[in-house]
Amino acid sequence: MKIVVLDACINGSLEILNFEPLRQYGELTIYEMTKNEEVEQRIQDADCIFTCRALISRTIMEHCPNLKYIGVLATGYNVVDVIAAKEHNILVSNVPSYSTDSVAEFTLAMMLEICHHIGAHSDSVKNGEWTREKGLCYWNYPLFDLKNKTLGLIGFGAIAQKVAKLATAFGMNILVYNRTIYHELEQDTLHFADLETVLKSSDFVSLHCPLTPETKEIINEDTLSLMKDGAYLINTARGGLIVESHVQSALIHGKLGCYATDTITLEPISSDNPLRKAPNVLITPHIAWASKETLEHFMELVLHNFTSYMEGNPINIVNL
Numbered sequence: 372m373k374i375v376v377l378d379a380c381i382n383g384s385l386e387i388l389n390f391e392p393l394r395q396y397g398e399l400t401i402y403e404m405t406k407n408e409e410v411e412q413r414i415q416d417a418d419c420i421f422t423c424r425a426l427i428s429r430t431i432m433e434h435c436p437n438l439k440y441i442g443v444l445a446t447g448y449n450v451v452d453v454i455a456a457k458e459h460n461i462l463v464s465n466v467p468s469y470s471t472d473s474v475a476e477f478t479l480a481m482m483l484e485i486c487h488h489i490g491a492h493s494d495s496v497k498n499g500e501w502t503r504e505k506g507l508c509y510w511n512y513p514l515f516d517l518k519n520k521t522l523g524l525i526g527f528g529a530i531a532q533k534v535a536k537l538a539t540a541f542g543m544n545i546l547v548y549n550r551t552i553y554h555e556l557e558q559d560t561l562h563f564a565d566l567e568t569v570l571k572s573s574d575f576v577s578l579h580c581p582l583t584p585e586t587k588e589i590i591n592e593d594t595l596s597l598m599k600d601g602a603y604l605i606n607t608a609r610g611g612l613i614v615e616s617h618v619q620s621a622l623i624h625g626k627l628g629c630y631a632t633d634t635i636t637l638e639p640i641s642s643d644n645p646l647r648k649a650p651n652v653l654i655t656p657h658i659a660w661a662s663k664e665t666l667e668h669f670m671e672l673v674l675h676n677f678t679s680y681m682e683g684n685p686i687n688i689v690n691l
Contacts (some may be wrong), residue, residue: 523573526580
């Protein structure tokens with residue numbers, strides 16, 4: 372059996388996941404990173420592969436007749452044509468719920484940064500502004516609390532549910548738009564609603580849905596127009612959920628008070644991305660999931676997925 376890891380390096384140069392336990396199952400080839408144009412040549416005779424960023428298309432599958440298993444090194448599996456995989460009897464597994472705590476905490480951290488501008492004020496102190504200040508203190512932005520604000524969640528999987536729990540602890544009210552309504556989860560401070568109601572009523576809107584044909588560019592000129600003037604948009608899900616040029620325009624014209632995102636439509640971010648020079652934007656390099664504890668748990672789940680497949684009891688299969 373030939374096993375190929377296309378993306379063992381998860382952050383460009385510093386952190387390489389340990390796939391060595393896979394050697395017990397066959398001939399193992401590990402690549403730190405793989406460009407899309409390199410995929411076919413690298414996996415042409417492989418039986419099992421692992422990918423994070425490298426695209427696995429229908430054409431790739433047609434040209435790789437030995438392929439039987441694709442392990443996606445993420446929860447989202449849009450890098451694989453799962454319909455074609457099913458037609459070719461190729462099992463595709465993902466890694467669900469491995470980063471729930473980390474991403475939920477990161478979402479709240481972004482919200483708190485919007486409220487209190489901690490980073491900007493720290494920078495101003497280092498630049499000497501407090502030294503020159505005649506008064507006891509100063510603030511360069513309006514500061515406000517999360518308490519009694521309304522948080523709109525688009526999607527209500529494990530991460531969004533943890534975000535709701537944390538936000539409730541801060542005294543927020545929660546509105547949820549989700550394909551499935553869980554009436555048993557509703558309470559005084561959490562209610563399900565249609566998308567229009569969530570957008571119109573929320574001070575913060577946080578995206579937690581998968582990127583699918585139905586959710587692609589769900590945040591666009593039309594849906595942005597429904598939001599409160601000066602509302603805040605958070606995205607720790609997928610860049611493709613928004614139209615970046617529309618969000619840029621909303622920031623420029625004050626429709627959005629801030630856009631805080633950990634993900635971009637095309638990663639790494641390009642030099643001409645419209646968000647880079649937009650006002651009131653926070654952009655982090657897709658790190659919400661990358662805590663030490665999460666990375667350790669992630670690798671355990673990746674190996675457990677493959678072990679289960681080899682034992683004839685595949686789990687976390689997304690294309691059955």
